[in-house]
Amino acid sequence: MTAILCLLGIAGMQAQTKPVYLDNRKTIEQRVEDALSRMTIEEKVAMCHAQSKFSSHGVPRLGIPEIWMSDGPHGVREEIEWDAWGAAKWTNDSCTAFPALTCLAATFNPSLSHEYGVAIGEEARYRRKDILLGPGVNIYRTPLNGRNFEYMGEDPYLAGRMAIPYIKGVQENGVAACVKHYALNNQEVWRGHINVNLSDRALHEIYLPAFKAAVEEGGAWSIMGSYNQFRGEHCCHNDLLLNKILKGDWKFDGVVVTDWGGAHDTKQSVFNGLDIEMGSYTNGLSSRAMFGYEDFYLAKPFLTMLKKGEVPVSVLDDKVRRILRLTFRTNMMPDRPYGRFVCNDHSTAARRVAEEGIVLLKNEKQFLPISTNQYKKIAVIGENASRSLTEGGGSSTLKVKYEVSPLDGFKQTFGADKVVYCKGYSSGPSMYGRVIAPKENQQQLFDAAVKAAKDADIVFFVGGLNKNHQQDCEAGDRITYNLPFNQDKLIEEILKVNKNVVVLLASGNAVAMPWLKDVPAVLQAWYLGSESGNAIANVITGKVNPSGKLPFSFPVKLEDNAAHSFGKLSYPGDSTNVFYKEDILVGYRWFDTKKIKPLFPFGYGLSYSTFEYGKIATDKKTYGQDETIKVSFTLKNTGKVDGAEAVQVYASQPKASVMRPAKELKAFAKVFLKAGETQTVALEVKVKDLAFYNEKTNNWTVESGEFVLRNAASAADVKSSVSIQIK
Known part of the structure; x- marks a missing residue:
């Protein structure tokens, strides 16, 4: 047999007289089922929880390797001790530091995001990592959030468009991107338990779209749950977020990983969509009695439930299938690249x-x-x-x-x-x-x-x-x-x-x-x-x-920010609950709709050159629900030096059956122009992207009627507009 991938020594509980080889000519799904059929229940459960600070179990008997993870998303973290948080003090783990993701988002350049993803993916691959913990796409809700620098700003469309090429670039190296922190991790104070309360509309229109894009268009192989609670359940084992939305609606076929120590209950961890439990409660050795790796919720307690018949084996097999699928995409991929590290x-x-x-x-x-x-x-x-x-x-x-x-x-x-x-x-x-x-x-x-x-x-x-x-x-x-x-x-x-x-x-x-x-x-x-x-x-x-x-927008004063305008219950909450009272009016949506002038608006940035925008036009005036609107306008560099302009297209619905923001970003592009050069900018807006989340039908709705598209240099600098009709 050709193309031998690994030696599988024993199938199930029965020793075999001959070694069994896995043919890598099979599809990934065939290989997953083959490997799954050979595993014991103990081996399967072991794959669902950590064995060290940054690794989870493989199946040594079958030649299935461990999964190694590393913090990102701006560089590959130094090696950490096996069972403690101290540095391992290696001499070959000094990385390239890439700019924080706020800077990447500020480029408004998806092709550059792909270049970033490829480079950091190569560094992770060279360091033999299987999962890179990034990118982060949580929405910038308040300028006080301690982790905003790890995310991509206040607009879900921008965050999604910039995350997609990053993910693809990382995964081209046989390293899984792990998109985080799913979801609603918009503050660090009380992050481990704060219960987020918000409308379904805000959830689907503001806080989930970047994750959805990462899964459906970026093809992310893993997702990290967040520490906080949502509607009374921790997000690392949240039935609505993980089972119904992520794995149900979005058809996510990858692995859900906890944030470290983000699991809180065995039953919820088992049934509410979690696949791999990582943690930091213990060093795994001297503090083993406190909460060692074998005591994790998806470890011995999970195995006990299975042996008592309290959990169908099918639930376990779904988790292991996902983990094996990730393994065959990464550390058991036959033609996996070798990566590169700290190069020009x-x-x-x-x-x-x-x-x-x-x-x-x-x-x-x-x-x-x-x-x-x-x-x-x-x-x-x-x-x-x-x-x-x-x-x-x-x-x-x-x-x-x-x-x-x-x-x-x-x-x-x-x-x-x-x-x-x-x-x-x-x-x-x-x-x-x-x-x-x-x-x-x-x-x-x-x-x-x-x-x-x-x-x-x-x-x-x-x-x-x-x-x-x-x-x-x-x-x-x-x-x-x-x-x-x-x-x-x-x-x-x-x-x-x-x-x-x-x-x-x-x-x-x-x-x-x-x-x-x-x-x-x-x-x-x-x-x-x-x-x-x-x-x-x-x-x-x-x-x-x-x-x-x-x-993201810069408010003149903190109270001008939407989250802070409603008082402490809206941020940071009462230590138990936080209420997103601004609803969908986050960032520029708030400033524009409430007519509050920011210090600097979303999408704003100067150049050493100047740019002249032509009038925006569309390819026709009336569109159906499944069509794509083709938008165009000219852009001229009227300055004396070469430069680039991040052009933006916003949409609004003047007369809607529900409250809608004054405008929302629906397209953008980074346009490079020589001094004196003129280009025609061509962008597309899908009619379905003009929808709002309808809480009456629990689905997306595009209403018939007038919509207005605007080309702009920032949320506060609209150049021209055009009206269209949707039928």
Whole structure:
């Protein structure tokens, strides 16, 4: 027999006199059924729970390998000890750090998302990982959420369109993307138990579409449940979310994995859609009596229920089929690529994402770009100019092969002899779940920074948040909308002695900007990974023309945000329940519909060039329910430099039987134009995507009548509109 994949030694409980070989010419489903038929009930149950911090059981007797997982989604995490959370201290596990997913979303460039996915997938494959825990597609509901930097913004359409190519890129390497956190994990405070209450409409229109796209169009091979509860059931074993919607409506054929420690009950874990239980309650050895791996809900308790006849074997077999299917797609795939690790191509991909994701928020009188010899003395101020921003943040912390800081980038670009650096403030070391006070004298740092600014020709203030607890970090939300560590006051004092100030904000969240009117230039620089300093320097000097657009709105003040406008029951809740009172009006839907002016709108971003939009047109005026609307308009680069513009198309229904937002994003594209060049932009909008979720019929409804399509540079910058009729 040719194409031997593995040796299967014993079938079922009966020893065989001859070894049995599995023919990899069979389809995956045939191979799954063949392997399943040879497994004992104990072997099947063992596959449903962890055996270490980041692996689950294989079947050694049959040559079926373990499944190894790694945190993402911005880089492959360093190796962790088998039974503890300490670093394994390997010398060959330093990765490439890619920009955080907020930055990827800000590129509005799906092809670049695919490049990102391929690169990180290659790194995961080289490190012999079978599941990469990412991407994250939870919706940006409040700027205080500690994990927003891991997600793709406030709009479900944007998040879905950007997640699909990422997933495909990762999985081309024989590594399963694990889309997280399903679902409604929109805050870190009380995340382990908070019960989310919201309408079916908000659930289906806002919080599920990106997951649905990841499954139905991205073909994701695994999904991670979230810690929180939804309607009284934890999401890692939630009948509605997992059985009815994910595996029923969406036909998901992959594996549902818990977030670590996200299972709470054996019966619910067994019957409510969970497949693999991962956990972190114990080191598995010395603390075994507390809750060792064999004590997990899908371990011995599951086996006991099966042997008592309390669970049909078919329930177990469904879980194992899914796990085997994932195995044959990954670590038992015959032609699985070998992967690559920390190579030039990955650095290039990381830098390109960073460059296209940086958002130019303000550029008064074309203050930027600046030439490398324009200023003789440059002050770089702010801890984030030199602090590693690939560390901290919780599970997404990275051990990187290299990291070019913003300060490094400025020195390399302008000359080290021209650059004077002052921290200005200190945030203290990063510690998961704790805030550790800095040791430095804050007043001395403050005073030294103001003095340096006074003596300089130009100031680059590199501040924002970092990945400390209660900033952009897992297991804790922010406690203020303003910049921490007295940065607002520091910027104000710097402006008193030097008006030539460029503010660069590293963060995965919106922040208040009380100093905005006095600063000539502001850039949202996210967490940019290994190539951070190079990308920033390239944008500052005009080597790269900025083209990033905001994937979420910046409110002027926190109370302008929809979740916060309804009081504490809407966020963060009463420690037991949280109520999404803003319903479907999340992000720009809230600002537009309620006519509240944001500080910066969704989809906003400036360029060193200018763009002229032609009038939007459609291929016809009347469409049926199953048709696709072809939208077109011209776009001209009217500036003097080459550039790219992320064009957006929004839809609205003026007269509907239910409340609908003022407009909703339905198409976008990244268009690259030479100076003076004109292109015709052609986009498509499916009529079915104009539907709302009908709570009376529990289904999607497209009503007959008038719809309006608008082309726009942002949610607040509509260029033209066209009316169509739906029948």
